[in-house]
Amino acid sequence: MPLASLRPRVVVIGCGFGGLEAVRALHDAPVDIVLLDRTNHHLFQPLLYQVATAGLSAPAIAAPVRHLFRRQGNVTTLLGEATRIDPAARQVHLKDGAALPYDHLVVAAGATHSYFGHDEWAAHAPGLKTLDDAFEIRRRVLLAFEAAEKEDDPARRAGWLTFVVIGGGPTGVEMAGTMAEIARHTLPGEFRRIDPAAAKVLLVEGSPRVLQAMPEDLSARAAALLEKLGVEVRTGARVTGIDARGLEVQPAQGEPYRIESRCIVWAAGVAASPLGHQLAEGTGATVDRAGRLVVEPDLSLPGHPEISVIGDLAAARSHVPGREPAPVPGVSPAAKQMGRCAAANLLQRLASRPTRPFRYRDYGNLATIGRNAGVVDLTTPLGHLHFSGYPAWLFWLFAHVYFLIGFRNRVVVLFDWATAYWSHNRYARVVTAIEPATVDR
Secondary structure (H helix, E strand, O other): OOOOOOOOEEEEEOOOHHHHHHHHHOOOOOOEEEEEEOOOEEEOHHHHHHHHOOOOOHHHOEEEHHHHOOOOOOEEEEEOOEEEEEOOOOEEEEOOOOEEEOOEEEEOOOEEEOOOOOHHHHHOOOOOOOHHHHHHHHHHHHHHHHHHHHOOOHHHHHHHOEEEEEOOOHHHHHHHHHHHHHHHHHOOOOOOOOOHHHOEEEEEEOOOOOOOOOOHHHHHHHHHHHHHHOEEEEEOEEEEEEEOOEEEEEEOOOOOEEEEOOEEEEOOOEEEOOHHHHHHHHHOOOEOOOOOEEOOOOOEEOOEEEEEEOHHHEEOEEOOOOOOOEEOOOOHHHHHHHHHHHHHHHHHHHOOOOOOOOOOOOOEEEEEOOOOOEEEEEEEOOEEEEEEOHHHHHHHHHHHHHHOOOHHHHHHHHHHHHHHHHHOOOOOOOOOOOHHHHOOO
16 A cells, blocks of 8 residues: 655554554654554543443544544545564554554554453453443343343342442542442433442452552552442452452462452453564564553664554553663553653654654652542652542542543543532443343343
């Protein structure tokens, strides 16, 4: 699929945070860019759980890629999925058989769910990475209450009213807290045979505490806030099996036990895109245990300066003068910074100038825990600043609104949140395809 221009051809795979920033940073560059993504939208993933829990509609956190770059004349947007990269021929092969030639390649293919070798669990415990994932989780959560309303057997009903979130990172914590709010504040009064407030929400985490990336005091505070919402937090609990009716758990101490649950959400692990392994085979690059490509300080692949890997697919390190190189976390601010760094180094190469090592600026971590509560760990020039409760919740709210893509999205999200705050209602509670929630009774 050749381009008409004779300018350097840059192919960017993926329009997540990293790919988006890389393309934006090349706005005035004398290059022709092909932005390839298997969806037609950029997704603001930190708020994806809000779609899964009916707090926001999908368009509020997504924006059409073509609309985003309608005024950037050096960008061609293509809808397609990269299946193979041929470094020798400098071509990206697509699922439909087409091939994209490139002079420079930026790979920001992202990550997928990791079930630690148990991919069969995916059918019973969906993860949360895409809008389709969010719709599926929303369907399962809401239809579990519907199934419980029709159930006469108390044991079966209890299974439908037990919700389990596996994984105590930010996504798991936010998902569990919101599920508890739905049960206790949104749904009461809407059913006649069940009390939604009696539903059990469990957060199962294999490590000793939730929010491992945060200081211990904030981790403990988060657990306490979850318990206050009605979430049962079980740490040191390793999941050993998942089926259609529940899961098996091995605690750090004691005998294994079973939790009967018909609605399980997976938030425990991520793995790099399979494209990473394929690219490693073609370039001789190394991948880490999570399937991420080990990159050079300037984010290029060893021996292939024309290929940059960023975001969740890159096992990158931050190279700050006077310090040992430190691993870069898989968070959206890091992906954005890598995107800008890869673009800057591409321009350096075009000008025959030396590239610069990537330096990650850590802004800290934050998570919300239901309404009016959150935990924030900020990195400042004077050290870490951390706080919790209502001020942290406000900080989380305005930070996420600020980083949303587009003015319209910011307005819509603020309006939806304000409405939900005062009414406790969630207006995105629309599901289709109800049959799967009632099978295997």
